[in-house]
Amino acid sequence: MSGKLRLGVNIDHVATVRNARGSGYPDPVRAALLAAEAGADGITAHLREDRRHITDDDIARLSTGLTVPLNLEMAATEEMLAIALRHRPHAVCIVPEKREERTTEGGLDAAGQHNHLAPMIAQLNDAGCRVSLFIEPDPRQIEAALRLRAPVVELHTGRYAELEGPAQAEELRRLADAAALAAKNGIEPHAGHGLTFDNVVPVAAIPQLAELNIGHFLIGEAIFDGLAPVVMRMRALMDEAR
Numbered sequence: 001m002s003g004k005l006r007l008g009v010n011i012d013h014v015a016t017v018r019n020a021r022g023s024g025y026p027d028p029v030r031a032a033l034l035a036a037e038a039g040a041d042g043i044t045a046h047l048r049e050d051r052r053h054i055t056d057d058d059i060a061r062l063s064t065g066l067t068v069p070l071n072l073e074m075a076a077t078e079e080m081l082a083i084a085l086r087h088r089p090h091a092v093c094i095v096p097e098k099r100e101e102r103t104t105e106g107g108l109d110a111a112g113q114h115n116h117l118a119p120m121i122a123q124l125n126d127a128g129c130r131v132s133l134f135i136e137p138d139p140r141q142i143e144a145a146l147r148l149r150a151p152v153v154e155l156h157t158g159r160y161a162e163l164e165g166p167a168q169a170e171e172l173r174r175l176a177d178a179a180a181l182a183a184k185n186g187i188e189p190h191a192g193h194g195l196t197f198d199n200v201v202p203v204a205a206i207p208q209l210a211e212l213n214i215g216h217f218l219i220g221e222a223i224f225d226g227l228a229p230v231v232m233r234m235r236a237l238m239d240e241a242r
């Protein structure tokens with residue numbers, strides 16, 4: 001029997017709706033509290049350099065107002081490092097970011113950015129933030145995370161979510177192999193991006209995974225069924241997979 005698989009709810013796209021009109025609603029912090037009440041084990045928020053959704057004020061309020069841990073997603077920049085060191089969230093996940101992207105398109109090249117990442121990770125570790133690297137399910141990237149002393153990796157499931165049939169099954173095997181390799185090396189594996197009710201169960205069944213971060217689909221479904229029910233249903237699907 002595998003250990004409990006935590007659900008991190010990403011509330012970025014509550015802020016997308018709010019920012020569409022520059023109003024104060026819907027409030028991402030209110031969504032975070034509702035998600036936590038409904039069973040979320042943590043909240044993830046991505047402060048992008050262009051602030052297209054989550055803002056600095058959202059991070060300030062999330063840093064003090066949550067009932068569950070905050071996982072701050074950020075690019076590996078000095079600006080974001082300073083913000084993370086100021087708020088010292090429970091966790092920081094370093095993600096790749098391109099201004100022109102509509103959403104995250106792949107994993108961080110931890111192997112190719114070692115010298116840039118190492119001092120940032122050391123400062124975040126020293127500040128007590130649990131550092132995660134958002135990477136492809138690639139042994140080379142996991143070895144890089146080990147060299148960088150990152151205690152967590154989050155495996156990018158976007159390709160798995162987009163594929164179908166044998167190609168999706170192959171990507172699932174890559175994810176399972178990567179999770180096993182990370183765990184074997186003392187790195188806690190997480191996964192996320194593009195997960196839905198329809199595709200989450202095979203990922204949740206990977207025994208070494210400790211956390212799934214899921215957002216866009218849940219916020220979309222919440223428009224129809226409400227946030228608490230969709231969080232509870234995702235929680236139930238994850239539990240059934242174990």
Ligand SMILES: CC(=O)[C@@H](O)[C@H](O)COP(=O)(O)O
Nearest residue numbers: 012046095103104134192193
């Ligand atoms: C890293 C990742 O997959 C997501 O957590 C990220 O937040 C996606 O970016 P958007 O939320 O802007 O789509």
Ligand SMILES: NCC(=O)COP(=O)(O)O
Nearest residue numbers: 010192193194213215216
């Ligand atoms: N790191 C993945 C995440 O936080 C949520 O990704 P998505 O479910 O919004 O695609």
